[in-house]
């Protein structure tokens with residue numbers, strides 16, 4: 001099978017959507033492990049319930065980022081992971097890790113990049129007053145939410161919206177989009193040329 005590792009830090013709604021897609025056959029691959037930097041996060045329980053291997057760690061137990069990333073890389077290699085899927089992993093990967101897995105790490109971000117990178121993208125969009133925002137799936141490079149864009153979906157912001165209502169719609173869109181993008185990778189359909197991503201038929 002096409003083996004996937006999901007990296008997540010929180011609630012895990014995107015992780016769960018990927019698990020559901022695997023079970024229905026829509027993912028076209030296998031979630032071989034969850035990597036989580038917060039052992040108490042709800043996503044760890046979801047992985048446990050789904051019988052997905054878990055590598056959970058506390059960054060503060062390690063002298064450096066390189067130290068824990070070396071352990072993560074060993075776990076990935078052991079399982080033959082071909083694609084790293086960041087799903088609310090709220091930590092930057094080191095540039096050497098990103099380079100080693102270049103072209104094999106993707107992220108989902110709750111805005112239409114390059115608008116509103118970084119933390120609290122939904123709050124940033126509301127504070128700015130944009131009338132549309134959305135979701136971006138992109139390759140991870142050395143920067144913060146700067147890698148080549150793979151797919152985007154837009155949503156409108158209405159006058160009676162607030163952070164909760166926008167977040168709810170963003171999450172719905174994310175959960176439909178992310179497994180589909182992963183399935184394109186499983187089918188070998190994603191091509192990267194400089195910054196330009198194309199999806200082959």
Ligand code: GAR
Pocket residue numbers: 008009010011012013014015087088089090108109110118119120121171174
């Ligand atoms: C998602 O909305 C994702 O787009 C966002 O975190 C949320 C995780 O939710 N990621 C970022 O903001 C990355 N900068 P989840 O834990 O329920 O999947």
